[in-house]
Amino acid sequence: MKKIINMLLMLTKDELLKKYSAPVPRYTSYPTSPHFKSDVTSEVYEEWIATIPSDEGLSLYFHIPFCDTLCWFCGCHTKITRRYEPVQKYLKYLFREIELVAQKFKESHGNKKHPVKHIHWGGGSPTILEPSDIIKLANHIFENFAVLPDAEFAVEIDPRGMTIEAVRALADAGVTRASLGIQDMTEKVQKAINRIQPYDETKAVVELLRSEGITDINFDLIYGLPHQDLDCIRANVDAVKALKPTRLALFGYAHVPWMKTHMKMIPEEALPSSEERMKQQQLATELLCEAGYRAIGLDHFALPDDPLSLAVEENRLTRNFQGYTDDEAETLIGMGVSSIGVSDAGYIQNFPDMRSYVRAIDANKLPVAKGVATTSNDRMRRTAIQHVMCRYEVKLDDIAHQYGAADNLAQTIGPRLAEFEADGLISREGKTIKVTEEGKPFVRAVAALFDEYLETGKGKHSQAV
Ligand SMILES: C[S@@+](CC[C@H](N)C(=O)[O-])C[C@H]1O[C@@H](n2cnc3c(N)ncnc32)[C@H](O)[C@@H]1O
Ligand code: SF4
Known part of the structure; x- marks a missing residue:
């Protein structure tokens, strides 16, 4: 009854x-970033670094906050530049930050380079870097840290305008996983988000990456975009089936125009309702599972032999700032403007604005803006x-x-x-x-x-x- x-x-x-x-x-993260406070300073961060065991493999994140055009849906921390000079200038500071962080580790560990088991370049678009700078940045990381031979090295890639030289540089730099921004394959949605990315261009980049030995390929897709409907979802899954990434993320479009004013370019009446969003998410899940992908957590999918699927089976799946991951490092060190790191002691966020970031590094200080010590x-x-x-x-x-x-x-x-x-x-x-x-x-x-x-x-x- x-x-x-x-x-x-x-x-x-x-x-x-x-x-x-x-x-x-x-x-x-937890506590989430609105709870980070400025009383966590570079001095506090240095104390935290000193407590990290010298044999604990680190995860390193590097933020490249530049893109050459603005996608109107973009919620990432990036700046649009048509010139390369600001990127070059930024790299100089990022190199200096790498040295400063590596030095703090060495000071507390008998001058030995600290081991690293995971590297991630995110953005913005790391592929805005010229091929020679891709190599230089990777070399600088390898010179300052003891990157383990089986370390994963993942890079976020904007396929638009990718050249064969850039792909070769990524392969030569030791990149093992490429994460491609796709979002939506249909023209009407691409127009509405100011991101024209023909299928053939994406396909060519996938093939190039594979031919250069980068075979672990992720796609980023989004549902809930303006003018997106169930036919778009079907077209996106068809493209996935044809290009066979080993892993993909299917994010729900986060429309936050009060934080990212460029999102006002997206007419709200063109956005799918909550009911439609849910149908899109469910249809994509159904079709991707039929195509042999395993649904993982809130928004990820992976083929059964992808390390993310194995992490699920072995109860090792976790979550960090990149979303779901099999990266088990206890400590994530973020470098570059706005990057976030975490250790057992707490969270650290770098200055999100270039001016404060540059000023801190000019003063030979770690560019910490805020953080929170965890209890x-x-x-x-x-x-x-x-x-x-x-x-x-x-x-x-x-x-x-x-x-x-x-x-x-x-x-x-x-x-x-x-x-x-x-x-x-x-x-x-x-x-x-x-x-x-x-x-x-x-x-x-x-x-x-x-x-x-x-x-x-x-x-x-x-x-x-
Ligand atoms: C840094 S970008 C990826 C690399 C590259 N910049 C590109 O767009 O091709 C990270 C990913 O975040 C996702 N993303 C960005 N803004 C978003 C938003 N407002 N809502 C949901 N996902 C978003 C996109 O799927 C995007 O590919
Ligand atoms: S989605 Fe990617 S390429 Fe587009 S503006 Fe954002 S970071 Fe840049």
Whole structure:
């Protein structure tokens, strides 16, 4: 009887969408960036670096904040430049930052280069670099850190205008994974986002990368773009099937014109509704799974033999600023303007504006703008949030075992848990909380249950679905 009453009380899909699509963070960090404060300075960062064990393999992120044209949907930290001079000037400072960071590691570790097991160049568009600078930047990293022979070296690539020389330089530099910005393959959407990228151009770049030995290929696709419909989604999946990347991200378009004013170029009436977004996401998931991809977390897909799929099988999947990853490094060091890093001690963000970044490096200081020291309670909540986002389940007993007591965790989530359960988004078995199939599209809302700072955050986030 109780079951029948519950079923009658169940919300429809549309009602669930209305109730749970309120803006929440994407949880690429916890605490999330609106909670970073300027009392975490370069001196604090130096102390944190000194506590990192000398044999702990690092993950290094390098931000290249330049592009040659502006995509109107872009939420990344980038600046448009038609000239190469600002890029060259920036590289000089980035090289100096690499030396400063490497020196801090050496000072605390008997002058030895620190081991590195993962490198990522992101942007903006790292492929704005001239081929000779691609080689120089890679060499500089290899000269200052002990990059392990099996390290992954991933680079974000804008396929538009990529030359054979640039692809060869990436291969010579030791790049192992190329992540290509695709977004949408159809002309009407490309026009609406100011990004014309013919299929043949993308195909040629994929073939070039493969012929130069870079065979781990990711695609970035987006749903929820202006004028996008289910036919566009089908066309995008057809292109994926033809080009066979090993991994892909399917992001929901985050429309935040109050933060990125160029997004005002996108007419809001051309944006799909929440219901349409959900249908697009579901159709893409269905078609990609039919094509042999495995759905991973909120927005990733991978072929069964891609390391991301293996990480899921072995419960090693985690989340960092690039989204879902199999990168298990405890410490991520961000270099370049606006980059974010994390270690056991907390999060660090570099100055987002070029002027402050340059001024700090001219003064031989690490260009830290802000950060947050994490407490044991933060780390416990971060683990719970990561498990929700990566495994769709949290074992409260395991969390309690790892961090001492999870009582305060249970207390914060307690009041809303019953509501989520009644709405069919989660189920409970003893002290294990599972996200149901119906709950998966709302996984960010479930993760938010564990977020102790959410109410006080001043950051405005994108919609949850
Ligand atoms: C730094 S870009 C990738 C490399 C290169 N700049 C390019 O666009 O080809 C990172 C990715 O973030 C995603 N992205 C950027 N803005 C977004 C937004 N507003 N909403 C969702 N995804 C976004 C895009 O899929 C993009 O490929
Ligand atoms: S989407 Fe990529 S290429 Fe386009 S403006 Fe943003 S960072 Fe640059």
